[in-house]
Amino acid sequence: MLIVSLPGGILSALAVIPIVSLLGGLTVLGWTAQRSAIVSFALAIVMSTFLYGLLPEAAAIAMLKGVLLSLFVLLIIWAALFLYLFLDRLGAIESIGQAMMRSAGLAPVRALLIGWGFSGFLQGFAGFGAPVASVVPLLQAAGFGGVRSAAAAMVGHSWAITFGSMGSSFFAIQLVTRIPGEELAPWLGALFVMPIIITGLSVLHILLGWRGLATGGPLALIVGAAMAATLWTSAQQGAGPIASILAAMVGSAILLGVGMTYRRLSGNKTVVAVAETGLLNIHLALLPYYLLVVLTLLAQTGPIAAAAKLVVLGVDLPSTTTLLGFQAAAEATYPRLRLLQHPAVVIALALFLTALVYRAKGIWPAGVLGRTLQLTYRRAKGTSITVLFMVMMALVMADSGMINALAFGLRTLVGPAFPLVSPFLGVLGAFMTGSNTNSNVAMGALQIETAAALGLLPALIAAAQSVGGSLGSGVSPDKAAIGASAAGIVGQEASIMRRALPYSLIAAAVVGVEVLLIGRWLSGAG
Template identity: 30%
Template sequence: MFQQIYDPVNGSLFASALCAMLPLLSMFVMLGWLKISPHVSAAISLLICAVVAGFIYGMPWATVANVGVYGAVFSVLTVLWIIVNAIWLYNLTVRSGHFAVLRDSFALISDDPRIQAILIAFSFGALIEALAGAGTPVAIAGAMLVAIGLHPLKAAVIALVADTAPVAFGALAVPITTLAQVTGLSFEELGHHVGRQTPVVAAFVPLALVWIMDGKRGLRQTWPAAVVAGVAFGAAQWISASHFSVVLADVVGALASAAGVMVLLKFWKPTKLPADAFQNDVTKQAEHIAIGHSRKQLMLAYAPYLLIIAIFTVVQFGLVQKWLGVGTFKFAWPGLAISTQEGKSIGTMFTLNSLSAAGSLLLLAGVISAMMLKVSARAAVETYGKTLVQMRWAVPTVLCVMALAFIMNYSGQTATLGRWLAGTGSAFAFLSPVIGWIGVAVTGSDNSANALFGALQVAAAHETGLSPALLAAANASGGVLGKMISPQSLAVGAAAVGIIGQEGLIFRKVIGWSLFFLLMMATLVYLQSTPVLSWML
């Protein structure tokens, strides 16, 4: 059995943390500054991670390789299967011509592309995140933004930044469920705390979106809609998580956000943009939308996305989960026996949930959508093949990144970083969200980051005298802000808008927003640990 050591460099936690940072720093530097392609950056960072695990942390080379394969295989169902099927479903709507109808319907709500971006990326994206998660909203919202005329790079950035506040309650609050399991704290208590953190950031996200899209002019002309969307979402998420339902917090928030904007537009209109405002045909299209779209055409255009919502809702029922569970197989990953520094065995169970996996449910939605949209079986298969070609560089990126994440986790590198940050005393309340941010930046999943660091946050709380529920919730809330810089998310965003290979450029566009919102969240959590804002909890 391999036993982790968290301070392998001469017993120094600080020196060990510097070594543990190398894989992450190398990836961020290559993506953000050296402009190396993402799959190459991920492969080199994976090699660096393996070297650190083998030479510094003493993990046997055969175990390093085995853990890397474990991570890569794990990513197939949890990431790639979802991404491919989500983009395939979108491509089906494009091929059938119904996506153009959907685009027109958003223009009917408002002919201002900035308002459309808020509704698509923030409100509609939050609804998809609430039910599916795992990169699905980035893929769908990004593609939809391109369809209404946005530049692909701008569409990817907006979709990534928008997919922040909903993530902690994504997939019907699975990250909160996981956090409760690993910490032993109450699910409701954790949900209440997260529901008093992420809504504050949510209120500002739509303002960031219009700034990204149109700078100062966009902020000046559309701030009422941005404020209504953000505040309505945040307030509804807060109320639902605190008094109604933690599981439905994102659903309620998304619907409240869209409804708030639509009501506002009955009484207020943004300043009319010049026809060439964005050097695309968005506003021109809006002037002569095919009003002749029938009710049936509009329903068909929305059908695939309504179908996603319906399917992911139905599978939450216990009886359906029991049926789908027939296709679930669990087994210990062969050849792995790992324990913590304290001697506690680390689980290496692999779950093959072939029927209930989010990707499988998206595949089902795609098959039914193809029939509803009258796309022939041959055309659907051809579209699937083209989708795989479209994803050809995103696949190795995700495989390498997940292999890296698993090697960091199982060798002890990630725990080293967490424990080093936890040694800051009462100031740890400020750094607590940073740990969640690191976890999601590496794994691409708030659920995984909670599983990884949830117990550490509680242990640090006991050592520092801080609230365990506050710090555990901060892990989830801070983690959502690392989603936009995660290599998996970058790969999804680039693939969805058709700019594969430009993930580094997307990273440079979103890293500033990620750090800005992280600073906001860290400050909020710190103040919540003091009498200044403790009343919020």
């Protein structure tokens, strides 16, 4: 096969073209995410073949890896989205939101409870902009303006995205970097401590200004510490798929307790007026989440965990070598899908048990499953195509040596300052694509290749990538569009972006400094 012979420095520079095409198609040319992903994948195939010497059979293996990895992640996304849409149709989401509205009397407590705790809870199992769409009307009902409500919802849920959607982004970064979850989770939990607290303080500042920050800041610090501890512990114990859910539930419970205590002690019975759904009480609405927590803990950490790990699905794939000598390792049982521990299976079981209870209670509108399936298909179709082609692009780039060449160039360009830059690569990828999962797929391999070249701990840099992606995804343009629509202020997306973006950039900068200091400490300790 004929390939074009080029110096290594030029190959390093050219390797960025598919990523530039992906981001440029979205931002400069105004393409859809699907079109950008397909074009960038095609570019990666052509370039890997004629510039980097990827043979046709090796390209086919890389694409098969992409399909298998995509299926692993998409099963989580489809199941999580179906659960959210199903419960939304039954009024469960509205019931939970209204219960929170009725229980919080103080403005800072309402702001934190709805914009930070409840939004993170929704992100924990849903995603797809659902936290923004659901929370903005509640914040407006609590008396906050449209732009402020949308910006607060965007920033407020961004801490929960990596472990949100039942861990889809968490699994994506594991799969593309080949770093086991037990190595990655402690670093993610540690790096999320400051973003959790910063996003809470940001919600207060967005909605209530400096006065609200002064009065509610101490509460945000205390609750944020409890949420961060819960997130870290959950991830550390193998419960990554529900880490955001548990952290949000702990934070919301504390805030609810503070709000209800204040109302009782002050004798203030005034609450924000909200309509009663008359459909589900709070515990029936929360039933599937109770079940998710119990089932996940049983599957991941309980006595059943050892047996559950024995059922593994995957494909054995051979190693490949390019004409330039770059070798991609052989894979055993790729992508190692532990069926009984997979979040989609846990969601399906929780949904089945919930359905039994709801039917017994007479809460089961005719045709609800069919309509929810149709809506899930419409909502997930575009995202599924995007994820598929982006993952195939990433695997083709990795197996052809393009990522390796790009990492060499990035090491030369940035050098020791790379830990500061690492979270912002995650922010950039997620901001442009609207998804932390997509950002992890597009940037994850590049991040750890660069880390290895610089002698940095790959798990630390992979964690920085996903934390940055979480912060960037929350304030991406598509979330601003959802927020504007939910607030009834379509056309003010730019104002929402200007209000929300600085807070996430500040949080990303703090993470970058943390990663730099930790990297230097580890180097000194080594």
